[in-house]
Amino acid sequence: MALLDTITHRGTAKQHRPWPRAIVTDDGWRQAIDQLTAGKCTLLGLWGDAGDVHMALLGETFDDIAVLSYACKDGQYPSVGARHPPAIRLERTIRDLFGLEGTGALDTRSWLDLGFWNVRHPLGKKKPAQKPAPYAFLPAEGEGLHQIPVGPVHAGIIEPGHFRFTANGEHVVRLEQRLGYVHKGIESLMAGTTLDDAAKLAGRTSGDSTVAYAFAFAQAAEAALQVKAPPRALYLRALMSEIERLANHFGDIGAICNDASFSLMHAQCGILRERTLRAAEACFGHRLMMDAIVPGGVARDIAADGAAHVQALLTGVRRLFPRLVDLYDNTASLQDRTVTTGIVKPDYVRQFGAGGYVGRASGRGFDARRTPGYAPYIDLKFDVPVLTAGDVNARIWIRIREVEQSLALIEQILARLPDGKIQAAIKPNGKICEGLGLTEAFRGDVLIWLRLDGKGRVERCHLRDASWFQWPLLETAVEGNIVADFPLCNKSFNCSYSGHDL
Amino acid sequence: MRKALFESFIYGPLTEPAPAPDEAGLAELAKAVNRAARAKLGRSLSIRQVDAGSCNGCELEIHALSNAFYDLERFGFHFVASPRHADVLMVTGPVTKNMREALLRTYNATPDPKWVIAVGACAVDGGLFAASYAVTGGVKEVVPVDLTIPGCPPNPKALLAGLLALLQTAS
Numbered sequence: 001m002a003l004l005d006t007i008t009h010r011g012t013a014k015q016h017r018p019w020p021r022a023i024v025t026d027d028g029w030r031q032a033i034d035q036l037t038a039g040k041c042t043l044l045g046l047w048g049d050a051g052d053v054h055m056a057l058l059g060e061t062f063d064d065i066a067v068l069s070y071a072c073k074d075g076q077y078p079s080v081g082a083r084h085p086p087a088i089r090l091e092r093t094i095r096d097l098f099g100l101e102g103t104g105a106l107d108t109r110s111w112l113d114l115g116f117w118n119v120r121h122p123l124g125k126k127k128p129a130q131k132p133a134p135y136a137f138l139p140a141e142g143e144g145l146h147q148i149p150v151g152p153v154h155a156g157i158i159e160p161g162h163f164r165f166t167a168n169g170e171h172v173v174r175l176e177q178r179l180g181y182v183h184k185g186i187e188s189l190m191a192g193t194t195l196d197d198a199a200k201l202a203g204r205t206s207g208d209s210t211v212a213y214a215f216a217f218a219q220a221a222e223a224a225l226q227v228k229a230p231p232r233a234l235y236l237r238a239l240m241s242e243i244e245r246l247a248n249h250f251g252d253i254g255a256i257c258n259d260a261s262f263s264l265m266h267a268q269c270g271i272l273r274e275r276t277l278r279a280a281e282a283c284f285g286h287r288l289m290m291d292a293i294v295p296g297g298v299a300r301d302i303a304a305d306g307a308a309h310v311q312a313l314l315t316g317v318r319r320l321f322p323r324l325v326d327l328y329d330n331t332a333s334l335q336d337r338t339v340t341t342g343i344v345k346p347d348y349v350r351q352f353g354a355g356g357y358v359g360r361a362s363g364r365g366f367d368a369r370r371t372p373g374y375a376p377y378i379d380l381k382f383d384v385p386v387l388t389a390g391d392v393n394a395r396i397w398i399r400i401r402e403v404e405q406s407l408a409l410i411e412q413i414l415a416r417l418p419d420g421k422i423q424a425a426i427k428p429n430g431k432i433c434e435g436l437g438l439t440e441a442f443r444g445d446v447l448i449w450l451r452l453d454g455k456g457r458v459e460r461c462h463l464r465d466a467s468w469f470q471w472p473l474l475e476t477a478v479e480g481n482i483v484a485d486f487p488l489c490n491k492s493f494n495c496s497y498s499g500h501d502l
Numbered sequence: 503m504r505k506a507l508f509e510s511f512i513y514g515p516l517t518e519p520a521p522a523p524d525e526a527g528l529a530e531l532a533k534a535v536n537r538a539a540r541a542k543l544g545r546s547l548s549i550r551q552v553d554a555g556s557c558n559g560c561e562l563e564i565h566a567l568s569n570a571f572y573d574l575e576r577f578g579f580h581f582v583a584s585p586r587h588a589d590v591l592m593v594t595g596p597v598t599k600n601m602r603e604a605l606l607r608t609y610n611a612t613p614d615p616k617w618v619i620a621v622g623a624c625a626v627d628g629g630l631f632a633a634s635y636a637v638t639g640g641v642k643e644v645v646p647v648d649l650t651i652p653g654c655p656p657n658p659k660a661l662l663a664g665l666l667a668l669l670q671t672a673s
Contacts, residue, residue, distance in 0.1 A: 116599040122635045152604045155583035157551045157561050160601060181600045182555045185634035201630055207559025207655065251565070270569035271516060277566070287657060288559055498557045 003041060003059050003066040007031045013069070016434040017223040021054075021067040029070045029078055032057060036084045042353035043469075044438075045447045046080060046090040047462040048098035048123065053077045054462075056436070056447060058353065062371040067436065067449070072100050075125075079105040086352045086469055097187070098124035109135065112180040112501060123188050140166035140174040148483065152181045159497035163486075170482040175475045183501040190461040195221055195295050195426060198458045202448065203290050205463050206499030211237075211244040212441030213448070213463065214293035219374065220450040220461075221295035224435030227426055231418040233297035234376040239310070239413045240280070240289045240298075241439070242406040246317070247276040248442040249399040249406075252494050256396055257328065259487040260337035268324050275313055282309040297423035307414050314407055325400055338393040342477040342489030346390060352469040356444025357398040358493055362390035368440040380412050392492040402442075428456030441466060443494060465499030516570040546578045547665075550588035550612065554605045554641065555595030555631075559655040560622040564592065566658045579665060585611040590668065593645075596624040596631040597638045609645045617648040617668055621661065626650045 004012075008031060009022035022028070032055060035041045044056035044065065055068045070077050079102030081088035091102045092111035099121035113120065115132030145166050152160035162178040186205055190198045202217035203210045215237050222229060229237075254269025277287040283306035284292045292299055303309075328334065344354070349362040359366055365386040369377040385401035387394040437448040444466025451459045474493050478486055551564055567574040574580070582588050585608045597605060609618070620641040623629040628639035641647050651664035 114600045116602065117635055119635050152601065153552060153585075153608050157553075157564050157581060159553045159556070159558055159561065160604065181604070182553070182595065182598055183600055183636050184555055184596060184598055184631045185636035186631075188636075189631065189634050197630075204557040204559070204630060204654075207557040208562060210557075210559065251562075267570060270566075271571070274566060274569050274571050288562065288655070290559070290654065496558065498555075 003057055003064045006035065006040075007066075007068065009068070013434065015224075015432055016067065017226070017436070019065040019067065019436055021069060021434065024068045024070055026078065028068060029055075032068055033078070033080050033083050036080070036087075039350065042350075043080070043084065043086050044353065044445075045449065045462065045464040046087050046094070047449065047464070048094040048100050049451075049460055050124070051075075051100075053094060053100060054449065055080065056449070058366075062366050063373075065372060065436070065438070075099060076101050076103050078103055082106055084351075086472070089472065090468065096120075097122060099127070100124065112183045114180050122185065123191075135178065137164050137176050137178075138174065142168070142173070144168050145173060161497050165483060165486070167483055170484070172478050172481055172483055172486065175478045175486070177471055177475060179471065179497060180501050182498045184498075186463065186502045187461060190458050193458050195452070195456060195458065198461060199294055200291060202461070202463060203293075205502065206441075206465060206496040207288060207290075208248055208496065209244070209441035209443065209446065209465075209499065210288050210290045211240045211293060212439045212446050214291070215241060216437035216439040216446045216448040217450070217461075217463075218293050218295045218297075219437030219439065220435040220448045221426070221437075221452070222424075222435065223437065224433040224450055224452050225295075225426060225429055225456070226433075227296055227424050229297045229424055230421040231376070232301075232420045233422045233424075235413050235417050236298045236302060236422065237293050238376050238380070239302070239410060239417075240284065240292055242409050242413070243276060243280050243283075243310075244289065245406050245442040246403060246410075247273050247280070248494075249403050250276060252442075252491070253324075253328075253396060253399050253403075255494075256338070256392065256488060256491045257334060259491045260334055262331065262334045265324060265328060265334075268320065268327075272317055272320065272324075275316060279309045279313040282306060294423070296426040297421070299423075301422050302417075307417075310410060310414060314410060317403075317407060321403065328396065328400075335393065337485070337488060338396060338492075339391060341392045341485050342481055342492060344390040344473050344477045346388065348473050348476055349390070352473055354444070354469045354473055355440075355466045356442070356470070357395045357402070358466075358470045358473060359444065360384065360386050361394035361398045363388040366445070368438050368445040372438065374439065376413075379416075380409055382409050392488050395492040426456070428452070428454060430454045432459070443467065443496065444470065446499075463499075463502065465496050467495035467497075467500040470495050471500060515573075517573040517576065546580065547590060548582045548588045549579055549590045549592055550582055550585045550608070551592045551594070552585075552605055552608050553594050554601040554625070554644075555598035555637065556622060556624060557595075560594035560625075563655045563658055563661060564594070564621065567661055572658045572662065574662070577662070577665070585609075586613065588612050589616060590665075591616065591618045591645075592621050593618060593641045593647075594621045594625050596628040596634075597641055597644050599636050599638060602638055602644055605641075605644050618645055619664060619668060620647045620650045621664075622656060623652055623654040626652050629654070 042058040082104040096113035120127040148165040250273040254266040257265035346363040367384040447464040
């Protein structure tokens with residue numbers, strides 16, 4: 001049964017592709033919340049627009065997506081977060097950026113607006129800034145509890161965010177995150193820009209996932225304008241995506257071990273990561289492959305000797321990586337730190353629709369490449385590894401298995417790389433049109449929703465990082481663990497601050 | 503594990519040798535940094551990295567400086583966890599308004615003499631994000647900058663070259 005069959009709606013938006021966007025009123029909106037709380041579908045996104053809120057849903061079997069649009073009355077809509085906690089931070093964001101209020105919302109504290117902008121509701125009806133009320137962290141009460149504030153500036157080379165720990169001795173009783181420090185206003189910068197400029201911004205939403213973002217943005221733009229990227233471009237996009245996944249997984253596996261003071265793995269994985277980035281540069285002229293994917297295709301073809309560089313990379317990885325996996329598996333002192341540490345409950349993962357290794361390490365086998373699936377992955381063979389332990393160890397093993405899958409995928413891509421053009425012409429179609437893109441970045445699914453005006457300029461673009469549904473689970477994972485294991489838990493999630501804060 | 507450690511003796515270091523033609527810059531860098539760092543700062547220079555709003559691309563490349571190929575520490579540089587231990591602040595990002603105060607406090611917590619490097623296109627002038635309501639528009643709007651290293655993101659070699667330039671300015 002399709003998602004929209006059970007939701008009362010007043011027709012669908014004709015210009016929205018590839019999945020339907022239905023216009024709903026109170027009934028349909030509440031039915032959707034019922035379905036979410038009953039676990040019959042997953043919240044894929046919730047975002048504001050001029051006077052509307054949109055909710056993207058993913059069906060139970062992951063192959064169906066629908067967007068619901070609710071026209072706010074007096075700037076209000078029925079709160080989703082009041083009954084479905086994964087929506088809480090998204091609603092707080094809608095309130096900060098648009099001034100739209102979820103009626104019945106349980107948490108009305110600001111989220112991205114930390115009180116330093118000169119304006120309130122920058123994407124909605126703007127209001128002058130006012131002095132913010134002090135931020136009330138959630139209480140934790142009991143004998144012998146103490147608080148440890150950490151950040152926004154952290155002790156390593158990482159992004160900024162604030163963590164408020166309440167601990168009893170060594171044990172964490174509660175962690176509360178406060179994010180928003182790297183909010184750059186990307187969605188506001190995109191409004192009114194050309195597709196090219198917006199694609200550049202999309203590619204800088206989270207630098208480690210620049211390929212996945214540019215890919216999702218291109219999907220959204222192509223869906224909106226009904227353009228098909230040439231087959232060669234699609235395969236090159238997949239090649240870039242898998243190279244990006246390899247580089248990040250190598251970096252993560254090493255960095256997690258490093259947070260358990262096992263620097264040998266860090267050094268060895270650092271070598272693999274560097275070689276991967278060098279192969280990317282040899283192929284596409286940029287180590288992170290920024291701006292290589294553009295709406296309509298790819299900006300540049302793979303270098304003449306690119307395939308040879310990638311083959312050399314694969315050979316090197318196949319030689320070294322299995323030994324590193326053995327090293328990880330056979331080092332008891334390291335396993336002692338990672339096994340049973342930072343467990344994420346499968347129920348939470350399902351409820352929040354957590355993607356990537358966070359979801360797949362706790363039994364949720366969602367991978368956007370597989371279902372709903374997108375070109376060219378539909379034609380490629382790969383497994384989606386799933387584990388159920390949900391601890392740091394499982395999140396490492398998911399990455400290890402995904403490295404193996406990516407190696408096999410790259411081989412298939414190189415073997416089947418079609419000849420031909422790498423770009424299709426992108427022309428405005430004179431009408432307002434909308435598109436949705438969904439790709440699998442190394443840390444999980446990236447959702448991009450786009451509305452273009454008749455001249456092909458961006459009217460509204462929303463980018464939703466996988467981290468939105470992973471960050472809250474980190475709070476649950478660290479509960480009951482010792483403070484010293486927080487870096488391990490955090491690194492095993494490796495959520496994006498920039499991708500979340502936008 | 504012993505086998506892996508032992509093999510690293512057989513195969514030797516991966517750290518890039520100096521004299522290869524395209525590595526010439528790096529080699530010069532190695533010598534010059536050593537001389538200047540010894541004269542000025544007793545062979546070591548401590549760096550505190552501050553992300554003031556970057557997309558995390560710059561952080562990835564700053565991380566790469568510590569891998570076996572670039573091996574930043576051989577030049578006497580190392581990253582420290584606190585601004586109180588730092589000589590240099592490496593600041594990335596367009597400095598979001600939400601990070602402005604945190605950057606200022608970090609700067610004020612760094613003892614003199616200190617230098618600030620603005621790393622990446624965003625840190626130079628706000629880059630693509632300069633026009634945003636949420637961005638101040640470059641590190642120099644908030645703290646005095648001694649050196650800028652442009653690039654989106656600057657690659658590790660550019661970062662090393664920048665660190666050298668800073669030493670020459672400082673001495």
